[in-house]
Amino acid sequence: MSSVLYDVPGPRAMLRNRILGFATVVVVAGLLAILLWRLFDTGQFTASKWQAFTYPNVWMQIGVHTWNTVSAFLVAALGALVLGFILAIGRLSDHAWVRVPVTAIVEFLRAVPVLVFMILLFYAMPVLGIRVPSYWAVVIALIAYNGSVLSEVIRAGVQSLPRGQSEAGYAIGLRKAGVMRLVLLPQAIRAMLPAIIAQLVVTLKDTALGFVITYPELLYYARYLGGQANLDNPVIPAMIVVAIIYIGLCLVLSFIAGRVEKRMRRSSKTSMVMGLHHPVGELTDTQLIATQAGADGATGAEGGGFAKFPTTKP
Amino acid sequence: MGSILNNLDLWRDALVGTLVLFAGGGVLALALGFVVGAMRVSPIPVARAVGTFYVNTIRNTPLTLVFFGFVFALPILAGQRMDNMLLGIMALGVYTATYVAEVLRSGINTVPVGQAEAARALGLTFGQVMSQIVLPQAFRSVIPPLMSVIIALLKNTTVASGFAVLNLGSIRANLSERGENALEVIIWVMVFFVVMVLLLGWLQQAFERRWRVAR
Numbered sequence: 406m407s408s409v410l411y412d413v414p415g416p417r418a419m420l421r422n423r424i425l426g427f428a429t430v431v432v433v434a435g436l437l438a439i440l441l442w443r444l445f446d447t448g449q450f451t452a453s454k455w456q457a458f459t460y461p462n463v464w465m466q467i468g469v470h471t472w473n474t475v476s477a478f479l480v481a482a483l484g485a486l487v488l489g490f491i492l493a494i495g496r497l498s499d500h501a502w503v504r505v506p507v508t509a510i511v512e513f514l515r516a517v518p519v520l521v522f523m524i525l526l527f528y529a530m531p532v533l534g535i536r537v538p539s540y541w542a543v544v545i546a547l548i549a550y551n552g553s554v555l556s557e558v559i560r561a562g563v564q565s566l567p568r569g570q571s572e573a574g575y576a577i578g579l580r581k582a583g584v585m586r587l588v589l590l591p592q593a594i595r596a597m598l599p600a601i602i603a604q605l606v607v608t609l610k611d612t613a614l615g616f617v618i619t620y621p622e623l624l625y626y627a628r629y630l631g632g633q634a635n636l637d638n639p640v641i642p643a644m645i646v647v648a649i650i651y652i653g654l655c656l657v658l659s660f661i662a663g664r665v666e667k668r669m670r671r672s673s674k675t676s677m678v679m680g681l682h683h684p685v686g687e688l689t690d691t692q693l694i695a696t697q698a699g700a701d702g703a704t705g706a707e708g709g710g711f712a713k714f715p716t717t718k719p
Numbered sequence: 720m721g722s723i724l725n726n727l728d729l730w731r732d733a734l735v736g737t738l739v740l741f742a743g744g745g746v747l748a749l750a751l752g753f754v755v756g757a758m759r760v761s762p763i764p765v766a767r768a769v770g771t772f773y774v775n776t777i778r779n780t781p782l783t784l785v786f787f788g789f790v791f792a793l794p795i796l797a798g799q800r801m802d803n804m805l806l807g808i809m810a811l812g813v814y815t816a817t818y819v820a821e822v823l824r825s826g827i828n829t830v831p832v833g834q835a836e837a838a839r840a841l842g843l844t845f846g847q848v849m850s851q852i853v854l855p856q857a858f859r860s861v862i863p864p865l866m867s868v869i870i871a872l873l874k875n876t877t878v879a880s881g882f883a884v885l886n887l888g889s890i891r892a893n894l895s896e897r898g899e900n901a902l903e904v905i906i907w908v909m910v911f912f913v914v915m916v917l918l919l920g921w922l923q924q925a926f927e928r929r930w931r932v933a934r
Contacts, residue, residue: 409827409835409853411762418762426765429758433769443796516916517909518874520881520888525909528891529902606779613781617881617888624783631791641792648784655779 449641457636458646470626471650477540477622478609481547485608486601488552493559494585514553520614522546527618539620543612551608558600562593598669602662606655613651623647722899723907729893734911736886740807740876745869747812752819759824770820777817782878786810790882807879811872818868826861827853859930866923870916887911 414422444450457463495507526542537545566589574584594601616624627647631640723730758770777785789810794801830853838852877888885893887908894904 408760408762409830409832410760410849412839414762422763425761426763429763429766429769440796443798447796447798512917513913516874516913518877518888518912520877521905521908521912524888524891525902525905528895529905532900532902610779610781613783614878614881616783616787617878624781624787627787628791640795644784644787644792648780648788651781651784652776652779659779 444641453637454639455642457630457633457639458642463630466626467623467646467650470621470623473540473620474609474612474615474622474651475654477543477547477612477615477620481544481551481612482605482608484544484548485551485555485604488548489555489559490590492553492556493563496556496560497563497585499581511553511556514549515557517550519546519550519611520617522549523614523618539615539618542618543615543620543622546614547608547611550611551604554607555601555604558597558604559590559593562597562600563589565596566592595669599662599666602658602665606658606662609655609658610651623650722894722903726894726897726899729890729897733885733887733890733893736804736879736884737873737876737888739804740811740879740884740886741873743808744811744815744872744876747808748815748819748868748872751812751816752823755816756820756823756827759820760827774817774820777814778821780814782810782814782875783881785814786878786882789813803879803882803884807882807884811875811879815868815872815875818871819865822861822864822868823857826857826864829860830856862926862930863923866919866926870919870923873915873919874912 411418448454492507492511495503496511498504498507523542523546526537526545527539530537563585570588570592571584574588579587612622613624615622616628619625624647627640627643630636630643631638633639755770755773758766759774761767761770786807789806790803793806793809834852834856835848838848843851876886879886880889880892883889890908891901891904895901
């Protein structure tokens with residue numbers, strides 16, 4: 406298959422690609438072998454290192470801490486969506502006295518690291534006599550940061566719509582609020598749904614920052630477990646278990662994002678808006694030749710990511 | 720101002736810590752990201768699969784967990800004590816490299832295939848196609864998102880404060896021991912980050928203007 410970087414391979418290129426592919430396999434297998442050797446050599450696969458995970462109590466604690474992570478994420482995600490809409494509408498306002506302060510707030514919230522905001526809430530608020538529990542420090546900081554990012558996403562979605570949309574809304578007698586609520590926002594949300602869900606994955610990942618301010622989420626428990634001498638300090642086993650849970654949670658969300666994106670692309674309602682971002686039907690001669698020659702298009706789509714072209718023979 | 724002037728030594732060390740993490744992580748991320756990005760657009764299926772696996776896994780892992788792996792687990796595997804600053808740089812580099820790789824890949828994909836085909840039809844060699852046609856165009860569309868990645872990296876350096884690396888994220892703990900007002904310290908840290916991010920954002924816009932895509 407042809408791409409910007411390389412032509413349809415001839416016999417010599419194919420041989421070279423095979424050699425390079427073999428070299429990649431050797432290098433990756435070598436790295437994995439070193440990792441496994443170190444894991445064995447330092448006794449990470451012995452029964453005593455993993456005995457912690459034979460106790461139901463430990464699994465119950467893992468469940469509790471997973472719930473701490475998920476509950477912080479759910480509240481933060483909901484709050485961030487609400488804040489995102491409020492800030493987006495504020496930034497799109499016609500009135501400068503609304504738009505300018507909201508713009509300043511969004512820029513400020515986006516510039517401050519989430520962790521610094523958490524530290525402000527958790528360690529610095531008591532100076533003013535306000536004690537913020539670690540749960541709320543995590544949730545409020547995540548809402549503030551992700552809300553401001555989501556507001557930018559929603560605003561970009563509204564501004565990417567053709568002007569005719571709002572003009573048509575005004576022409577049939579809708580007010581500003583009606584145009585926004587009935588015409589612009591539904592289209593903007595549909596077009597931006599993949600980006601919104603991607604930001605929610607970031608929110609889920611950032612709940613792990615609670616570890617630094619001693620919020621008892623999954624990593625916190627892994628650290629605790631790793632420090633238990635009577636369980637043979639299972640730092641690496643605990644990390645492996647927690648990593649699987651975290652990556653699993655994120656993959657589920659990412660999977661949903663992928664499904665939504667696919668469905669969006671199929672749906673006719675959004676075809677116009679989505680069409681702007683996904684130009685299709687541009688086939689070059691070389692691609693056609695490659696397709697006709699049966700030079701596999703299916704595997705290339707994964708790595709390449711260019712506009713899809715039919716892989717069935719004409 | 721008092722909390723800064725009375726503790727200049729600590730602020731200097733913290734600022735140096737942040738900048739070392741930022742620079743070290745940035746260099747590692749660019750180098751590793753370039754390799755992974757090249758793997759993801761290569762004509763070799765195995766290399767593409769490895770690159771995709773790396774990017775998908777790390778992108779779905781919290782940065783705190785990556786830090787955890789490097790700072791707590793790697794010294795155990797290596798069987799020796801290691802410098803936390805170095806481990807922090809490695810964690811930031813490995814994490815940010817996935818974002819760099821994605822930016823490079825999507826930058827290359829913005830160049831229409833016809834451009835390279837036209838160049839090949841003119842008889843340009845592979846090196847000429849790359850250096851004269853493809854990379855100059857890809858470069859222009861890579862710069863703005865790459866700056867966003869770098870800004871995110873700067874903010875992510877604060878995560879190192881949970882792992883005993885002195886930087887602006889952890890200076891509060893050290894100054895509280897000296898009896899300074901935590902609120903004042905955090906506000907100064909926020910001011911630093913806002914200024915730095917505004918500066919980098921301004922740089923981003925300047926680059927964007929300088930290398931605007933003329934199509």
